[in-house]
Amino acid sequence: MPVEITPIKHEDIPGAARCIQSAFSSDPYFKWVFDPSNYNKNRNISSLTLRCEWGIRNALFYVAKDTDSQEPSRVLGVSMWLPPKSANEPESWSSFLGSYLLWFKQGLLNVQHLGRGGLIYRRYQIWKRSQAEAQREIWTDPNGYYFCNIVVVHPKEQGRGLGRKLMEIVTDQADKEGRRCYLESSRKEPNVEIYGKMGFKVLRRMICEDDGEKCDLYCMVREPLQGDRQ
Ligand SMILES: CC(C)(COP(=O)(O)OP(=O)(O)OC[C@H]1O[C@@H](n2cnc3c(N)ncnc32)[C@H](O)[C@@H]1OP(=O)(O)O)[C@@H](O)C(=O)NCCC(=O)NCCS
Numbered sequence: 659m660p661v662e663i664t665p666i667k668h669e670d671i672p673g674a675a676r677c678i679q680s681a682f683s684s685d686p687y688f689k690w691v692f693d694p695s696n697y698n699k700n701r702n703i704s705s706l707t708l709r710c711e712w713g714i715r716n717a718l719f720y721v722a723k724d725t726d727s728q729e730p731s732r733v734l735g736v737s738m739w740l741p742p743k744s745a746n747e748p749e750s751w752s753s754f755l756g757s758y759l760l761w762f763k764q765g766l767l768n769v770q771h772l773g774r775g776g777l778i779y780r781r782y783q784i785w786k787r788s789q790a791e792a793q794r795e796i797w798t799d800p801n802g803y804y805f806c807n808i809v810v811v812h813p814k815e816q817g818r819g820l821g822r823k824l825m826e827i828v829t830d831q832a833d834k835e836g837r838r839c840y841l842e843s844s845r846k847e848p849n850v851e852i853y854g855k856m857g858f859k860v861l862r863r864m865i866c867e868d869d870g871e872k873c874d875l876y877c878m879v880r881e882p883l884q885g886d887r888q
Contacts, residue, residue, distance in 0.1 A: 679702060718739040733825050784867070850876055
């Protein structure tokens with residue numbers, strides 16, 4: 659099957675949202691942060707769609723597609739990366755506005771769906787606080803980090819090299835610029851080993867705990883293989 663990695667287009671968003679949802683359905687973080695008895699799959703797709711729309715404008719955002727497929731909207735994998743920001747670079751107005759609009763539209767979804775679709779908001783906030791603390795501690799490079807915010811391969815397509823391709827499109831760029839990359843994974847096995855093969859190393863564990871239930875995340879950094887800075 660000939661697979662192409664391309665920047666996402668608007669018409670890819672429904673396929674990308676479905677791919678993210680199916681790949682994350684067994685993710686430990688997903689299981690910790692959503693209440694299965696209240697989980698609303700459609701509400702979750704709407705939320706992922708908003709996130710993808712935000713990503714088109716604000717992130718380095720790619721999809722993997724089978725170029726021979728009869729179904730052109732079928733997305734096999736997705737990666738969304740936040741570009742590096744230097745330590746002393748203030749947030750731009752467009753980035754601030756983009757985040758505000760995303761927050762506002764997520765609020766409208768809560769109204770339309772009469773709730774958060776099973777998201778345990780208290781746990782989401784615990785995670786956000788832990789994430790901010792981990793990144794403050796780890797992100798010491800003044801040149802900033804390429805942050806892999808989402809990488810997923812559809813469960814039926816995993817283990818065929820798509821994940822590596824979705825990562826390398828940005829890690830190759832990071833190598834050319836001599837920059838570090840960063841990601842967080844809540845799945846130790848096999849992800850820590852998979853990302854290890856792509857050059858990432860665990861720097862810290864992030865432990866989120868609520869009501870006796872824990873979610874461990876692995877914060878991983880990749881050093882550039884080459885670049886002007888070295
Ligand atoms: C993690 C994920 C993105 C990796 O994508 P993938 O397409 O399955 O991975 P690849 O086939 O490109 O494999 C990359 C490398 O890991 C190795 N690998 C793949 N699966 C592995 C496994 N189960 N155990 C050990 N190594 C494995 C491959 O051999 C390859 O190594 P090589 O290129 O040095 O030969 C994908 O499995 C996934 O979407 N998982 C579910 C969602 C998820 O956990 N997302 C990440 C959240 S942080």
